Amino acid sequence: MGDATSFTGAPGTELAHHLSCETQARLPNPMKSIWKLSLGRPECINMGNGDPHHTLYPVSEISFKVPAVTNNDPVQAWRNGTGETQVLHAYKDEPSVISLRSALRYGAGAGLLEVRQALEKVNRLLHSTTSNTHTITLSLGNADAVTKCYRLLGNPGDSFLVEEFSFPGMTNAPLAQNIKWVPVKLDEKGIIPEEMERILTDWNEAAQGRRPHVLYTIPCGQNPTGSTLSLDRRQRIYELARKWDIIIIEDDPYFFLQYDIGALDTEAVQRDGFAASFARKLAPSFLSMDVDGRVLRIDSLSKILAPGMRLGWITCNPFFAEKLEMLTDSSTQHPHGLGQVFVAEMLAETGWGMDGFIRWVKSLCDEYQRRRDFFIDTFRREIGDCGFASAEVPEAGMFIWVRVHLECHTRYQSGDDDNTIVLMQELFQNLFEAGLVLMPATTFAIVGSGAKSTPHIHTRCHFFRATFCGTEETMEAGIGIFGKTIKKFFAS
Numbered sequence: 163m164g165d166a167t168s169f170t171g172a173p174g175t176e177l178a179h180h181l182s183c184e185t186q187a188r189l190p191n192p193m194k195s196i197w198k199l200s201l202g203r204p205e206c207i208n209m210g211n212g213d214p215h216h217t218l219y220p221v222s223e224i225s226f227k228v229p230a231v232t233n234n235d236p237v238q239a240w241r242n243g244t245g246e247t248q249v250l251h252a253y254k255d256e257p258s259v260i261s262l263r264s265a266l267r268y269g270a271g272a273g274l275l276e277v278r279q280a281l282e283k284v285n286r287l288l289h290s291t292t293s294n295t296h297t298i299t300l301s302l303g304n305a306d307a308v309t310k311c312y313r314l315l316g317n318p319g320d321s322f323l324v325e326e327f328s329f330p331g332m333t334n335a336p337l338a339q340n341i342k343w344v345p346v347k348l349d350e351k352g353i354i355p356e357e358m359e360r361i362l363t364d365w366n367e368a369a370q371g372r373r374p375h376v377l378y379t380i381p382c383g384q385n386p387t388g389s390t391l392s393l394d395r396r397q398r399i400y401e402l403a404r405k406w407d408i409i410i411i412e413d414d415p416y417f418f419l420q421y422d423i424g425a426l427d428t429e430a431v432q433r434d435g436f437a438a439s440f441a442r443k444l445a446p447s448f449l450s451m452d453v454d455g456r457v458l459r460i461d462s463l464s465k466i467l468a469p470g471m472r473l474g475w476i477t478c479n480p481f482f483a484e485k486l487e488m489l490t491d492s493s494t495q496h497p498h499g500l501g502q503v504f505v506a507e508m509l510a511e512t513g514w515g516m517d518g519f520i521r522w523v524k525s526l527c528d529e530y531q532r533r534r535d536f537f538i539d540t541f542r543r544e545i546g547d548c549g550f551a552s553a554e555v556p557e558a559g560m561f562i563w564v565r566v567h568l569e570c571h572t573r574y575q576s577g578d579d580d581n582t583i584v585l586m587q588e589l590f591q592n593l594f595e596a597g598l599v600l601m602p603a604t605t606f607a608i609v610g611s612g613a614k615s616t617p618h619i620h621t622r623c624h625f626f627r628a629t630f631c632g633t634e635e636t637m638e639a640g641i642g643i644f645g646k647t648i649k650k651f652f653a654s
């Protein structure tokens with residue numbers, strides 16, 4: 163793990179022209195710089211910091227009761243209350259993976275070294291990265307990380323590329339920085355590389371301003387469409403990023419939830435371990451292809467542990483990592499110590515260890531895959547052959563993009579009088595009155611600033627986003643309402 167103070171001239175400096183004016187103007191927090199210096203001289207008496215004394219922390223130990231992950235389907239056993247449990251302990255004054263003494267004091271913006279080292283092992287396994295070229299900075303989840311990346315790179319007036327339907331929590335944020343979105347068409351396999359290339363080739367800097375230098379993408383189980391980028395598309399998009407000098411913000415909270423990967427090969431598990439055998443089955447990330455340091459990969463624990471943990475990590479070149487840490491040191495500071503302790507204890511060999519962590523993840527994939535299949539089966543049963551709606555089966559994530567076949571509706575108009583939005587609003591209202599809320603596509607539609615890049619997105623808003631995270635009872639009831647309501651709607 164690199165030290166943020168020694169990054170000058172580190173990999174990534176050649177990408178300095180991507181940094182925003184805000185980033186270039188930001189000074190390191192001078193107190194953090196001295197604090198880092200003092201870490202190298204532990205014999206020094208440090209009377210310079212405003213840390214409360216550790217003897218005054220009103221906590222001496224904590225324990226977390228978690229499922230034991232010794233069998234192959236720990237999620238089922240945990241849900242049924244039949245599984246074994248395990249307790250992770252951390253102490254202030256006795257040996258533990260991280261002592262509460264260091265976890266609860268002020269620390270480096272990038273997070274505790276022990277946690278970053280543990281996550282580095284996760285990265286090495288899943289993305290084959292090394293700390294020489296890619297550094298880890300902890301975040302308060304992906305929302306914090308993504309918005310910090312926007313500030314790292316974006317100047318007012320800049321244009322960023324994005325999937326034409328995307329997660330508004332993340333796409334709203336940079337609008338206040340006067341960053342403009344340039345939507346790229348996508349289909350069930352994610353961004354269409356030819357569309358991205360067309361936008362970049364046709365870009366007229368005199369008329370449209372600086373050519374987009376950032377792509378924000380959700381490559382697995384895209385929110386909201388559920389699409390997952392194929393390997394071939396990922397390779398072509400990375401090549402386009404190289405050709406047009408684009409930085410990729412890879413927001414990947416659903417990476418760990420990939421489906422239809424099948425059982426792991428027993429021989430491979432015995433030979434290489436569970437974690438390595440699972441890793442081979444996953445879609446390769448942009449980070450794993452990143453020879454230039456142009457990927458800022460963002461991972462979250464929200465979907466595989468709990469969203470209230472507010473913990474994630476950014477992996478990027480050391481130069482960008484230094485700038486991100488400077489932003490963190492002068493804003494949110496590092497994530498809370500208790501969450502970091504949990505992660506360190508969980509990933510340590512005395513806790514779940516890497517194999518156990520991946521066993522949990524794989525079992526979670528099996529559970530969500532069952533729920534996805536239940537959703538699709540129930541949907542097909544309720545909708546039948548009426549032809550009014552259909553649903554793609556997602557390979558990852560939590561969402562199903564339900565297509566409403568408005569073209570079958572007697573009141574549907576296309577062309578200049580297209581009434582997709584009006585009909586979808588009516589259907590949303592009907593569903594709501596019948597007791598079901600689905601997210602309309604308009605919530606996610608990116609309305610770009612250049613006519614060339616936004617060919618009539620309102621005509622493609624005949625979708626709803628639905629989640630299959632809930633229980634079978636909820637899905638059965640919700641899809642039942644959907645089936646009845648849509649049939650009435652098409653008869654009206």
Ligand SMILES: Cc1ncc(COP(=O)(O)O)c(C=O)c1O
Pocket residue numbers: 302303304305306329332380385413415462463464469473474
């Ligand atoms: C695409 C995407 N990015 C970011 C987030 C926020 O994740 P976190 O809880 O890690 O902040 C979400 C959450 O739903 C998401 O779907």
